[in-house]
Amino acid sequence: MRIVSDTDLPDLADVEARVRAAIHRRDSSGLRLLGHGEVSIVLGWPTDEPVHALKRVPPFRTAALAQQYIDACEQNFAVLRAAEVQLWPTSLHTVVRDDGRVVVYHRQPVADPVQIGSNVLRAAEPADSHPLLDVIVASVVRVVTPTVGFDVQVANWLWDGTTAQQLDFTSPFLMTPARDDLLFDTSGFLQEYPAVLRPLLRRELTTLIRRLTTAEGAIGDMISNLHKEGLHQWVDPAIRAARNVAGVSVDKATAIKMYEDDKKLMPVALKLKKVQRAWLVRTGRTYDSLLPDRTTYE
Ligand SMILES: Nc1ncnc2c1ncn2[C@@H]1O[C@H](COP(=O)(O)OP(=O)(O)OP(=O)(O)O)[C@@H](O)[C@H]1O
Ligand SMILES: [Mg+2]
Numbered sequence: 495m496r497i498v499s500d501t502d503l504p505d506l507a508d509v510e511a512r513v514r515a516a517i518h519r520r521d522s523s524g525l526r527l528l529g530h531g532e533v534s535i536v537l538g539w540p541t542d543e544p545v546h547a548l549k550r551v552p553p554f555r556t557a558a559l560a561q562q563y564i565d566a567c568e569q570n571f572a573v574l575r576a577a578e579v580q581l582w583p584t585s586l587h588t589v590v591r592d593d594g595r596v597v598v599y600h601r602q603p604v605a606d607p608v609q610i611g612s613n614v615l616r617a618a619e620p621a622d623s624h625p626l627l628d629v630i631v632a633s634v635v636r637v638v639t640p641t642v643g644f645d646v647q648v649a650n651w652l653w654d655g656t657t658a659q660q661l662d663f664t665s666p667f668l669m670t671p672a673r674d675d676l677l678f679d680t681s682g683f684l685q686e687y688p689a690v691l692r693p694l695l696r697r698e699l700t701t702l703i704r705r706l707t708t709a710e711g712a713i714g715d716m717i718s719n720l721h722k723e724g725l726h727q728w729v730d731p732a733i734r735a736a737r738n739v740a741g742v743s744v745d746k747a748t749a750i751k752m753y754e755d756d757k758k759l760m761p762v763a764l765k766l767k768k769v770q771r772a773w774l775v776r777t778g779r780t781y782d783s784l785l786p787d788r789t790t791y792e
Contacts, residue, residue, distance in 0.1 A: 503546075516784055534664045568586075625656075632739050760791045761791060
């Protein structure tokens, strides 16, 4: 990872204060959003001319839990590097808030949107294959193990014409040896949902992560996301790349079913977060995440 000198870094206490104000107003219009996935919102900083891309992870209750998350991220970087995956330069930073909670930010240089994998495929002429898809499927088989998952959807990669770099590190999918949980405490993520649903969601999350620990599952998930992005013309080339480059067979119908399930689930999940937010606000407490207006499925 590139070491960012302190003078390069934005004042994260100031960033956190601005994010909290936006959360409080339930309005992110004063911030510059570079993108969002299903988990994090990516902030451009400074707002008027961004040089940093900042990804805020839901706050941890204690410094020890934040450290556990950071350790899992560092281990994930090491696993990916050992598997010869190219990584977009990323550093992790913490802000200790007055209320004792610890917020972790991932800091990256701002990427050229033209190079984001989904935009690359959208702009490319239809073809039987694409080198980005070949690199992705080849990297999956080098990374996944029963305890290491990999989220390889095309929007998580940058492609400069010759090299693919992974840019999404906010959820390190490293599991315990028993494969029943992640290596870090996910309650901050689950805190965004109504309490009654958390046990169910925790089970769903475990199922999803187990899916990402097999090459078939991780590539199937990537293909299901091609449908989400409207990149249907790249589904057959991706299935072909999986077979020819990685020796993995992915069933087209299963990928469509995954997409249809996610398309139903994700907007419900976001609505549930909004319900939880309304409930906390009504009972005089604060919700601690900035939510997008809609999911990437709408
Ligand atoms: N460094 C960056 N510069 C510009 N845009 C970025 C950068 N990082 C991410 N983005 C944009 O934001 C989107 C979401 O980012 P990312 O994949 O890291 O988060 P996420 O999908 O919410 O993470 P998670 O896998 O934890 O759900 C990316 O697909 C991309 O379009
Ligand atoms: Mg992502």
